């Protein structure tokens with residue numbers, strides 16, 4: 001174990017969160033998920049985490065100014081002694097202030113081969129554009145929309161009969177759920193190497 005503690009941020013279905021929690025439960029990710037953070041009361045991710053015994057916190061964002069919402073988030077993350085954040089379908093922009101507090105320690109998964117197709121519905125837009133190779137990207141989060149440094153990408157060959165929803169499903173299951181846990185492992189390995197090399 002690296003002793004590192006991660007929080008997963010999600011707003012909905014939570015299939016990436018599930019794939020991550022599964023990997024955290026094996027040797028693939030030698031660290032702990034200390035918290036699943038959600039801003040939507042109805043989100044399925046909450047049950048998924050609870051079923052695994054992973055602590056959850058619901059911090060509803062509706063009607064709250066960004067600053068007030070983030071102040072609550074920061075308090076919860078502090079209480080749970082979280083070092084790094086994994087965004088997995090978290091549908092809220094984080095402020096530059098918040099990003100600074102976790103400088104270089106926030107990853108996100110996006111359903112396209114960035115820098116192509118940033119923003120919403122990346123997978124469906126890959127279909128619409130007729131790409132032959134589709135994929136997903138794990139990247140560091142910066143103040144832009146899906147513009148942070150790329151950590152790892154995965155791809156698949158488009159068959160051509162999937163349709164937009166079918167391609168989005170393939171990208172999710174065949175690429176995202178595989179590449180995100182591996183990216184987290186890579187991130188931890190890099191941190192460990194850096195710790196060893198630091199004087």
Ligand code: GRF
Pocket residue numbers: 010012013014015016017088089090109110111172176
């Ligand atoms: C995924 O496609 C992810 O790439 C994007 O939001 C979606 C979340 O899906 N950022 P899920 O909640 O992980 O199933």
